[in-house]
Amino acid sequence: MNDLPKTTARLAVAVLAFFAGHLSYVSAQSVCLPAPRLLTTMPMGGQVGSTVEVTVTGESIEGAEQLRFSDPRISALPKLDADGLPLAGKYTVTISPDCPLGIHEARLMTPLGLSTSRVFSVSSLPEVIQEKPTPTAEAPMELAINTICNATMPVRAVNHYSFTANKGQRVLVECAADGIDSKLKAVLIVADEKGRDLMVERRGGAIDFTAPKDGIYQVKVHELTFNGGPEYFYRLAIRDVAGDVIPDPLPSTQQVNAFSWPPPGLSAVAEMREIEPNQDTTQEIGLPCDIAGSFYPAADVDTFEFNAKKGEMWWVEVASQRLGLPTDPSVLVQQIVDEGDDRKYVDVAELNDISSPVKVSSNGYAYDGPPYNAGSSDVLGQFQIQMDGRYRLQLRDLFGGTRNDPRNVYRMVIRKAQPDFALVGWALHMMLRNGDRNALSKPIALRPGATMALEVVVIRKDGFDGPIELRMDHLPEGVAAQGLTIPAKQSRGIMLVTAAEDARQDMSMADFYGTAEIDGQTVTRRCHLASMKWPVKDGKSEIPSPRLLADVPISVSAIEKTPLTISPQEDKVWEAKAGEKLTIPMVQTSNAKFSGANLSLSTFGGDMERNPTFDVSLTADRTEAVIDLAKTKTPPGDYTIAFYGGAVVKYAANPDAADAKTNDIADIIVTQPVHIRVLPEEKK
Incomplete structure (x- = not known):
């Protein structure tokens, strides 16, 4: 399968925290090894029960074998020419009569693995091109x-x-x-x-x-x-559209922050609806409650009154922006105080945005944080009742002063504490210097020997602050996944997905989830996956735009190995006492030539991320990873960690070609997981 284009690239693998120091001369280049990306389909969907001819385009998709969909009720066969040979980029797609309406994912299976996705919509209406x-x-x-x-x-x-x-x-x-x-x-x-x-x-x-x-x-x-x-x-x-019906919008992908909605167990339909007009009147409610409404007409303020007792703690969650709407909900809770004929309103709480669990990029790329924002302009917060009495809650859209659209709806849930969590992950992106503004979609298309790191963040709900174990099941043959725990009270973890050096081409849809103990019960929650809609190679001309994916596809390349594999010398638990220095022998397997002699490594994993960086030789086949437990101050316990770093690698997409050339690319290389046990320090 040497039918990839004879284009060339060069891999510069960056140390995230020290990127500028190691790649100061790399400017405005691609920062990933070639990855298959599906860019366009025409048409972008079809009527349920129909058959359509679809034409696709993409990057690094030469030799694509199949067009696959996230729902098996959509199938595709290559379109054949008069001689019975497949026509490049053309497929006959059949949509089963029982296929669900809405958004689905289309991907190409290529020699490099499964591509990024493109939306394919299934409708009930006739379609034309x-x-x-x-x-x-x-x-x-x-x-x-x-x-x-x-x-x-x-x-x-x-x-x-x-x-x-x-x-x-x-x-x-x-x-x-x-x-x-x-x-x-x-x-x-x-x-x-x-x-x-x-x-x-x-x-x-x-x-x-x-x-x-x-x-x-x-x-x-x-x-x-x-x-x-x-x-x-x-x-x-x-x-x-008939009468006064509020029509459903055309189906749409979900923004990244939609992962935190709805709360588990929430019914599809709210228990009650707001009663209009309520601009100058109030609606009586009892707590807890579940209310649906809309920010309509313009400058609408929905007002609700309720009785509450001293000491009660209530959590309020509002979804609107997470429903894909251009809204910014705000909640004001006030105590109603009657003094004779006068009525006063005493502020109790004002609830606004859901903060991102981790600092996001300040420039939309990856210079000082991920280019993904898990936060939202929706509401998730609490208020406490200080004395028995009458209270009111006002809900408004801070952007709604001039908009007059009944489709700007919301769902508000007021509940006693129900501790829980929601997870979202994405392929780890570079911490890029100004001028190196690349934000590329990264399919989990692994070269044999490669380890890909997925950054996972959590929205903690209603006071839950415990540790969360990350898991991934139903992987392709030869692929393993190891989650680095999200520690208690922290917001970030890492999932490592590794293809064995002898792994063969394969693919599967994985199950990605996290588990935690909440009130004595084991709670499991799905981890959503997010990706860039488009590969952004030049940040001066385009802002990245990520979204959630419908599934978690994982595949293995058939045509080349990863440039560098670093793994523990033995598959065992490495032990050291708290406060000691732990040295772990590592094995290096190189499949490429490097520019430079050393690779600087930093540490993934909970309490050990304070470990100082250390250098390893790129010319050796053996190296050592060093963990200074005195500096990390890691308490006794079992840990799974990994190391990540960067170097400049000579890379050719088709090295066997007579006119093969090399060039430069930047990417992240991650070591395979390392299991460590920190023992209690001996008493003196």
Whole structure:
């Protein structure tokens, strides 16, 4: 399988905390070994029960063998030419009649492993493809109502469509773009037959249009800054909507912070709804409660009153932004104090954002933190009742002063403490210098001998502060996973996924989860996986945009090994007393040539991350890892750790080719897990 392109790359493996010192001369380059990435599909979905021809493009996907989907009820076969040979990048996709509607993941199985994903939507409506641009109002593409059109936006262009509606007919015109991984920032316009604008929506989304008379109407779509190209795709839906129904939006991917919603056991439908109008009135509730409502009309403030007793502690959780909406909920709890004919409101608590559990990148990349934000503008907080009495709670959208959209809904749960946790992980990214702003999607496509580190963070709920063990099951043959515990009261852990040096090409959908003891019970929670929508190689032109994935795919490459493997000399538990220095023999296997003599290693894993960095030789086949337990102050116990670091490696994508060249790339190399037991210090 030497049919990868004869492009070249060079691997510079960076020590996160010391990246600038080791790679000061590397600037604005790719920072990962080549990885298979699916970039576009056309169309981006299909009607349930139908068969469609799909064309794909991507990076490092040469020799792709299969197009796979996250739901087995979507299947694909290569499209064949007249001689019965597969046509590159073309597949016949069959969507089973029992396939669930909504968002699914499409991926390519390639010689390098399973690619990153691209959204594939399954709808109940007939679908068409726009074969060529429609740049003028004189020649729009005609669409029937209740149709979805798959299209791509050309550069500096406007696409025109037309539909026929009767007087008084309500039509929802909606453009799915950002929610299906597109780079398009859509401007949507409904116009009359001659192209004169009637309604404009400049923030994407939808236009709820009622036809003023029988006739033909036009829809115009363009990019906010008139960018375009294959990555600026969209799905335009024109739907008939009855009466006062609030229509469901087109399905969309979830933002990273959506991992922390809903709480386990929450019913699909709220127990009660807000009663409108309540701008100047209050709604009586009893605690605990579960309420659904909307930030509508503009500047809406929903007010609820309840009785409470001294000493009660209540937790409030509001979901709206985590539902994919452009909202910023805020909760104000006040005590109602009546003094004769006068009424006063005494503030008890003001609850706003859910903070990110770890510091995120300040520039959207990875210079001083991950380019993923697990925090949210939603609400998760508590308030305590200081005295028996009457209280009110006001809920508002801090961004909602001028927006008048009933689709900006919320769900509010007020409960006694239910300690719990939610987990999300992503492939570890570089801590890059300014000017090296790469934020690349990293599929868990392992080269034999490689260890990939996934950073895992936790949102702790309702006072839970215990340790969390990370696990991963259902792995490909030859692949092992070892979770580094998230310590008590901390927010970050590491999952290490390792392919054996003799692992063969394989793939599976893994189960990724964490377990903890809460009130004497073992609690298990799924760990969601997040990834970049697009590989960002030049931060001066693009901001990274991550999202949650539907599953956890893991695969092994068939064509090359990792440049460097570092593993313990023995598979055993290494012991040392607290306060001592522990030296662990390590074995190095190199499959590439390096620029430079040494590799500086830092430590992953709980209380040992304070371990000083140490150097190992890149020319040796044996080395030593050193842990100074006096400096880490690690208490007695069992630990799993790993080391990570960087070096510059000569790399060629196709080293056997006659014209093979080498170049530079930056990436992270992680050692295989090391098991350590810290024994109590001997009493003097």
